[in-house]
Amino acid sequence: MSFTAQLTADAARIEAHLNSVLAGKPDQPVVQAMRYAVQGGKRLRGFLVLESARMLGLPEAQALPAAAAVECLHAYSLVHDDMPCMDNDDLRRGLPTVHVKWDEATAVLAGDALQTLAFELLCDPVAGPAEVRIGLVQALAQASGAEGMVLGQALDIAAETAGRPLTLDEITALQAGKTGALIRFSAEAGAILAQADRAPLRTYATALGLAFQIADDILDVTGDATTAGKRVGKDQAAGKATFVSLLGLDGARAKAADLVSQAAAALSPYGAAAAKLIAAAEFTIHRRN
Amino acid sequence: MSFTAQLTADAARIEAHLNSVLAGKPDQPVVQAMRYAVQGGKRLRGFLVLESARMLGLPEAQALPAAAAVECLHAYSLVHDDMPCMDNDDLRRGLPTVHVKWDEATAVLAGDALQTLAFELLCDPVAGPAEVRIGLVQALAQASGAEGMVLGQALDIAAETAGRPLTLDEITALQAGKTGALIRFSAEAGAILAQADRAPLRTYATALGLAFQIADDILDVTGDATTAGKRVGKDQAAGKATFVSLLGLDGARAKAADLVSQAAAALSPYGAAAAKLIAAAEFTIHRRN
Numbered sequence: 410m411s412f413t414a415q416l417t418a419d420a421a422r423i424e425a426h427l428n429s430v431l432a433g434k435p436d437q438p439v440v441q442a443m444r445y446a447v448q449g450g451k452r453l454r455g456f457l458v459l460e461s462a463r464m465l466g467l468p469e470a471q472a473l474p475a476a477a478a479v480e481c482l483h484a485y486s487l488v489h490d491d492m493p494c495m496d497n498d499d500l501r502r503g504l505p506t507v508h509v510k511w512d513e514a515t516a517v518l519a520g521d522a523l524q525t526l527a528f529e530l531l532c533d534p535v536a537g538p539a540e541v542r543i544g545l546v547q548a549l550a551q552a553s554g555a556e557g558m559v560l561g562q563a564l565d566i567a568a569e570t571a572g573r574p575l576t577l578d579e580i581t582a583l584q585a586g587k588t589g590a591l592i593r594f595s596a597e598a599g600a601i602l603a604q605a606d607r608a609p610l611r612t613y614a615t616a617l618g619l620a621f622q623i624a625d626d627i628l629d630v631t632g633d634a635t636t637a638g639k640r641v642g643k644d645q646a647a648g649k650a651t652f653v654s655l656l657g658l659d660g661a662r663a664k665a666a667d668l669v670s671q672a673a674a675a676l677s678p679y680g681a682a683a684a685k686l687i688a689a690a691e692f693t694i695h696r697r698n
Numbered sequence: 699m700s701f702t703a704q705l706t707a708d709a710a711r712i713e714a715h716l717n718s719v720l721a722g723k724p725d726q727p728v729v730q731a732m733r734y735a736v737q738g739g740k741r742l743r744g745f746l747v748l749e750s751a752r753m754l755g756l757p758e759a760q761a762l763p764a765a766a767a768v769e770c771l772h773a774y775s776l777v778h779d780d781m782p783c784m785d786n787d788d789l790r791r792g793l794p795t796v797h798v799k800w801d802e803a804t805a806v807l808a809g810d811a812l813q814t815l816a817f818e819l820l821c822d823p824v825a826g827p828a829e830v831r832i833g834l835v836q837a838l839a840q841a842s843g844a845e846g847m848v849l850g851q852a853l854d855i856a857a858e859t860a861g862r863p864l865t866l867d868e869i870t871a872l873q874a875g876k877t878g879a880l881i882r883f884s885a886e887a888g889a890i891l892a893q894a895d896r897a898p899l900r901t902y903a904t905a906l907g908l909a910f911q912i913a914d915d916i917l918d919v920t921g922d923a924t925t926a927g928k929r930v931g932k933d934q935a936a937g938k939a940t941f942v943s944l945l946g947l948d949g950a951r952a953k954a955a956d957l958v959s960q961a962a963a964a965l966s967p968y969g970a971a972a973a974k975l976i977a978a979a980e981f982t983i984h985r986r987n
Binding site: 434435438440443489494495512513514515517518520522525526528531532538539540542546550551553559562564567 | 728729774781801806814817818820832839840842845848855856
């Protein structure tokens with residue numbers, strides 16, 4: 410199966426799992442908003458969980474709860490990040506954001522409950538022995554909390570009122586939290602599930618995460634809202650420092666390509682079994698949304 | 699040691715644990731807001747975790763991470779609940795709320811990271827074997843998510859726009875989620891930690907949780923803001939149905955006293971070891987904040 414076919418198949422499998430779990434929750438607006446918020450998207454993080462597990466010889470079913478969990482965590486972060494007091498976005502994946510379609514209170518609560526659901530999903534016994542599941546809980550908490558994703562978001566907001574553009578080091582640190590930490594968790598999840606060495610997947614994911622953010626910055630300049638499914642050009646309009654503003658468009662593209670090579674090299678111990686993860690890294694910098 | 703002395707000692711122990719954990723996080727405004735949000739309060743939930751564990755013969759140290767976790771979870775819910783789009787409160791525990799002292803974005807992120815921290819704390823190996831820890835994660839997720847606390851908060855918000863006051867059954871269901879679920883988790887945590895039968899503590903906590911909310915409604919009518927540390931009279935001003943508006947002040951007091959008797963009866967199998975949990979139930983309906 411090609412990478413693209415695999416990504417599509419995995420997205421459908423993750424979506425079915427999430428729909429089935431959410432179908433068991435009370436039929437209330439806050440749950441409807443949760444269902445809405447987890448629809449769509451590329452499911453790249455979920456794919457990384459499933460593919461890193463497959464690369465290490467695990468059955469997909471064992472990795473599915475962690476794949477669904479990371480997508481819930483990601484969806485919660487988007488719902489809160491889109492709110493008026495944060496990024497104030499009204500379009501996400503080509504649809505109105507949760508606080509636009511419902512209201513801000515529902516966006517707060519749906520995001521909160523999606524974070525909770527992520528941790529609940531990791532308790533599923535099919536994910537393996539309790540030792541493995543608590544390892545996933547700990548890794549996801551560290552990736553998404555005040556030393557990971559939330560820290561990155563806070564630095565991003567602070568940057569807007571800093572009165573000066575960020576330096577390359579500062580943007581790299583910000584990104585390592587904001588988008589990098591969850592991507593790192595996703596790729597490492599396979600190693601946690603397999604109780605294997607995490608180092609190669611961590612190196613792969615660290616390079617991939619940075620490439621992903623650089624590609625996002627490139628898309629913000631070169632993309633259009635219809636294809637991207639969200640507002641573009643807003644970083645430039647806001648005068649925010651990005652990898653593109655600091656490195657130039659060509660420099661940013663070269664840096665992203667270099668990172669993809671680093672990501673691929675990190676997985677050389679796994680030989681042909683790493684092919685789809687390497688293809689995922691290539692995809693990351695060539696995607697249009 | 700008396701119940702009151704124990705509550706004070708436990709609050710100090712929980713606060714010290716939280717301060718020590720948060721001291722290891724990055725010194726950023728979002729972490730400062732987290733530290734601020736977990737200060738103070740009665741720590742009743744944390745006490746319930748520690749005391750239910752003590753009643754079942756466990757060392758306090760084993761229960762401390764779960765006690766700190768439930769206080770983080772509770773603090774996160776207050777930070778988000780106080781936001782302008784939710785309850786819009788500017789005073790909490792006698793101090794400005796997080797979104798007043800910082801801003802709304804910081805309140806969203808600090809609340810988010812406090813929820814994450816709750817789950818991270820439960821991963822602490824001192825809490826017991828992985829099987830026990832994952833049991834705590836699952837129970838906390840179920841208590842706080844879209845079938846528990848968040849559902850209760852969503853029902854509370856929906857009630858404000860329902861155009862009619864809620865019935866007694868509806869208020870009871872709302873409360874079972876909004877405040878009851880986390881109180882139930884707290885008391886059951888001892889049984890989860892001890893791998894013991896959860897039923898007696900669950901019955902105790904269900905009655906306690908309802909008594910707690912009735913007492914809150916009574917305080918909203920009879921209390922003053924200085925003693926309560928938060929705005930009072932707001933339910934009445936908003937024309938919201940409460941246990942007091944539905945049962946009258948005397949009826950609400952009688953109902954609360956009856957629930958405390960039920961809570962005490964549920965713990966009769968534990969004899970004298972249950973004395974402090976029974977005192978906690980008494981305290982709940984006589985407190986002034």
